[in-house]
Amino acid sequence: MASTQDIFTDFQEYLNADHELREEIRVVTRDMNQLVREIQTVLQVIHQPAQGTSMAELCKTAEDMFGKGKELYRQLAEKIPENQYYRYSDMWRFVSQRFVYLAGLIVFLRDGRLVTREEVAALLGVAVQREDGFHIDLDDFLMGLLNMTNELSRLAVNAVTSGDYERPVQISRFVSQLDAGFRVLNLKNDALRKRFDGLKYDVKKCEEVVYDLTIRGLVGAHNKD
Incomplete structure (x- = not known):
């Protein structure tokens, strides 16, 4: 039978592992937030467009930047243990919301319509439904x-x-x-x-x-x- 000391040693090892994982997640989400800021900077031109500014080209530039976002979400998904999505999801919740807002803005400016959840998921390389894994x-x-x-x-x-x-x-x-x-x-x-x-x-x-x-x-x- 394990001693009290052994039990608490196990607890500390668990806490250490959890802390290390959270630090790894923070590194990825920091890069995500930086990418969001870069996409926002590109799209801010819509508010004061220069002569000859093409809305289609602007949207294409911003959309292409989501390719890096797809790689970052892949890195993030690889770090999350199976069935632990909601244990850590608060760490990327706000940046995911910002990606949705940017994707929605691009689709509206380009097509004049509402973006779908499936389109956002495809842009970020993630699933739509929770049962399919890392998702929006x-x-x-x-x-x-x-x-x-x-x-x-x-x-x-x-x-x-x-x-x-x-x-x-x-x-x-x-x-x-x-x-x-x-x-x-x-x-x-x-x-x-x-x-x-x-x-x-x-x-x-x-x-x-x-x-x-x-x-x-x-x-x-x-x-x-």
């Missing part, structure tokens, strides 16, 4: 979409300054549709619910931009719908 958690995907709306409402304002009067109409319609979609959900996650409550301000901000453009005769009144 649904709550993180939804939070990423909500964070994207704040960037879009900002773009709606800045597009007017750049003389692009149709972009705010497109954004307003999209954000309103997203709001309607989220209202279908019975959200249990407190953080997610709180962020969803803030979506109404993004919707209102976009609607005000479109209303102002309509009053000034810069877009057709029918575009409000």
Whole structure:
């Protein structure tokens, strides 16, 4: 029978191994956060585009950078013991949400539509469902979409300054549709619910931009719908 000392020695070995693993995870997630910042820097050009800026080329540049993200997620997945995803997931939760937001922004700017969870998973080289292994958690995907709306409402304002009067109409319609979609959900996650409550301000901000453009005769009144 093991002595008390032996039992606590085993505990310490377990704690040491857990600490070492967390440090390894931090190294990878630090690189992930750096990559997110680099992609954001590329996409910030949309707010003050230079003459001749191609939205398609900008999106392609940003999307190509996800290749490095795929490698980082591969490294991360290799470090997580089987069935231990949720033990450590808080360590990469926020960076995953930022990747979702960036992927969603790219797809909207390029195609004018909502990104799917499957598309984000493919960009990052991970699974969609938890039973398939390392995956994009649904709550993180939804939070990423909500964070994207704040960037879009900002773009709606800045597009007017750049003389692009149709972009705010497109954004307003999209954000309103997203709001309607989220209202279908019975959200249990407190953080997610709180962020969803803030979506109404993004919707209102976009609607005000479109209303102002309509009053000034810069877009057709029918575009409000």
